[in-house]
Amino acid sequence: MGVPAKCQRDPNTLSNYHQFITVHTIASLRIDFDRKILAGNVVLTLKSASKAPSTEIVLDTSYLDIHDVKVDQLSCEWDLQPRTEPFGSPLRIKLGKTIEDGECVEVDIKTQTTEKCTALGWMDPTQARSKHPYMYSQCQAIHARSVIPCQDTPDVKSTYEFNITSPLPVIASGLATGVKEVKGNDGTKTYMARQDIPIPSYLFALASGDIQMAPIGPRSKVATSPEGLQAAKWEFEESTEKYIQTLEKIVYPYQWTEYNLLVLPPSFPYGGMENPVTTYVTPTTVSGDRENVDVVAHELSHSYSGNLATAATWMDFWLNEGWTTYLERRLQAALFGGPYRDFSAIIGWKALTDSVNSFGKEHEFTKLIPNLHGRDPDDAFSSVPYEKGYTFLSYLEAQVGKDKWNEYIPHYFTTFARRSLTSAEFRDNLISFFASDSTATAVLNAVDWDAWFYAPGLPPKPDFDTSLADVCYELAGKWEKAETEDFKPAASDVEGWKANQLVVFLNCVKEFAKPLTQEQAQSMGRVYGFFNSQNIEVTARYFAVGLRSRDPAVYQPTADLLGHVGRMKFVRPLYKQLNEADRKLALETFHKNKDFYHPICRGLVEKDLSGGDANIK
Numbered sequence: 001m002g003v004p005a006k007c008q009r010d011p012n013t014l015s016n017y018h019q020f021i022t023v024h025t026i027a028s029l030r031i032d033f034d035r036k037i038l039a040g041n042v043v044l045t046l047k048s049a050s051k052a053p054s055t056e057i058v059l060d061t062s063y064l065d066i067h068d069v070k071v072d073q074l075s076c077e078w079d080l081q082p083r084t085e086p087f088g089s090p091l092r093i094k095l096g097k098t099i100e101d102g103e104c105v106e107v108d109i110k111t112q113t114t115e116k117c118t119a120l121g122w123m124d125p126t127q128a129r130s131k132h133p134y135m136y137s138q139c140q141a142i143h144a145r146s147v148i149p150c151q152d153t154p155d156v157k158s159t160y161e162f163n164i165t166s167p168l169p170v171i172a173s174g175l176a177t178g179v180k181e182v183k184g185n186d187g188t189k190t191y192m193a194r195q196d197i198p199i200p201s202y203l204f205a206l207a208s209g210d211i212q213m214a215p216i217g218p219r220s221k222v223a224t225s226p227e228g229l230q231a232a233k234w235e236f237e238e239s240t241e242k243y244i245q246t247l248e249k250i251v252y253p254y255q256w257t258e259y260n261l262l263v264l265p266p267s268f269p270y271g272g273m274e275n276p277v278t279t280y281v282t283p284t285t286v287s288g289d290r291e292n293v294d295v296v297a298h299e300l301s302h303s304y305s306g307n308l309a310t311a312a313t314w315m316d317f318w319l320n321e322g323w324t325t326y327l328e329r330r331l332q333a334a335l336f337g338g339p340y341r342d343f344s345a346i347i348g349w350k351a352l353t354d355s356v357n358s359f360g361k362e363h364e365f366t367k368l369i370p371n372l373h374g375r376d377p378d379d380a381f382s383s384v385p386y387e388k389g390y391t392f393l394s395y396l397e398a399q400v401g402k403d404k405w406n407e408y409i410p411h412y413f414t415t416f417a418r419r420s421l422t423s424a425e426f427r428d429n430l431i432s433f434f435a436s437d438s439t440a441t442a443v444l445n446a447v448d449w450d451a452w453f454y455a456p457g458l459p460p461k462p463d464f465d466t467s468l469a470d471v472c473y474e475l476a477g478k479w480e481k482a483e484t485e486d487f488k489p490a491a492s493d494v495e496g497w498k499a500n501q502l503v504v505f506l507n508c509v510k511e512f513a514k515p516l517t518q519e520q521a522q523s524m525g526r527v528y529g530f531f532n533s534q535n536i537e538v539t540a541r542y543f544a545v546g547l548r549s550r551d552p553a554v555y556q557p558t559a560d561l562l563g564h565v566g567r568m569k570f571v572r573p574l575y576k577q578l579n580e581a582d583r584k585l586a587l588e589t590f591h592k593n594k595d596f597y598h599p600i601c602r603g604l605v606e607k608d609l610s611g612g613d614a615n616i617k
Contacts, residue, residue, distance in 0.1 A: 010313040011373045013153040014090040016058040020046040022158040031166040033133040036122040039112040042148045053098040060145035060152035062088030063116035070108040086376035119143035121598040134209035141377035144201035155312040157198035165190045166208045173205035173275040205275035217241035224263035267566035269601040274302030287535045291499035301327035309416035314377035322389015342465040352387035361457035399443040476508035489527045506541035521549040540570040547577040559589040
């Protein structure tokens, strides 16, 4: 339920969580699809964490309408303060009495979202590709405050009860406990759920739409639209339970009772979101070839890293994503062999290199622990915490030895389960664990912690096992020399390749010092079938190759893809590349589709395309 902090560690919250800590949250909300709002009551139970008597609670809000506040069922004095960008408007609540250390107080807030809410994606039937509207939330990083008043910081964890009224089925980030009919409202029901493991506010999650479920394992279900259900079931039923059991051997038994998947409409901005009990995944994972289910391996790993042991601040985000990427690749190695771990890491290293080059190698956001004081954490979002974090953990594993490191993994997740921690606490815990081992202690004391934590740019490149990638490098080399050597591409060049091998090959081609000619780019797409691939990991990278070659044949297909996919991994780089090739088409495409994108994605693409143009919106 959060460890009382002696000081306020998170700079991205306006709440006074150093004085009060939320221990339980009851969200009773009605989903209004016509008005595109959530409205109702939120009841917070907060415990005093201050040695000095406390008389005021300050909560985070952003673009919320607050109608009334009660303290212990009595009216009180409250004030919604002016907005401070990018953190919102603090809600100050006068308690009217003194609360001693350890005592609890109950705050009941009547609240309503507004059209400026940054967490909710509202889709009409056309946008949802359905006969019905759809709503889903995405609260990471600091967007929960635009849905409910809360202490919107990962340094505070609360248990939850959900009572969500909607005309369509609802899924929340808890275990479902029942459904009640609402009298006088045909078809409208109240969907109830509980989350008894304390979670941070960014894991508060709701989705409602034309959703049906099917089993994909003994403790797992997949949920999505009726027309997509069987395809999603086939995609995930082979791997999900196998992944859970493998992770349990690496860490310890799964804690959340159920592990379910919700395949969202195409506007979902991420590959997946690790909401407890039900992971949100992009429909781009349902590719019909089971080649993209590694997203599930990643999000499932969050059930330990991030969801149980949580980074205390967004500056320590690598503790969530670096550990999760590490567990994901250990899972892959256990199932498919050691070389597969490095093969995945090779793809990750390319993503890390792209992020560092995009920011600039001296940029603050290329540090493992960036300074986010006064900054929106979304602005720092990139592959850096994932891949630089993974590289650091792999380095530590190599330093102490894999067998010893394997003993530390469950210790780490036991020590910090249901808690939030900083990078310094991780370091100190690791050193303490090996205190009786003089060899491990010596190597850990020799680690340049400050350089790993605070140096910008790329870390030292690991010595990867390239056995699975060598064939990709070899074929890329032939294409790079195609103009001077006699090379004729054939479909047999990539026969039997996995999608990730095609990804590595295309990543190499994108990095050629000299782009392919238009004719070469077209030939590659035609002969290897990239142009018509159903796997977006392949298609998006091929379009990037064509855009760099200034091949007009991929311009409109890129624009069409951007109108059907909202995943930022693809949307942001493709907009940047299309903008360089044909700015007019890029702007037309964005204006045509901006209401399709989730607000987080829309805002970041606006920044990417702005270039000082105040009229981009």
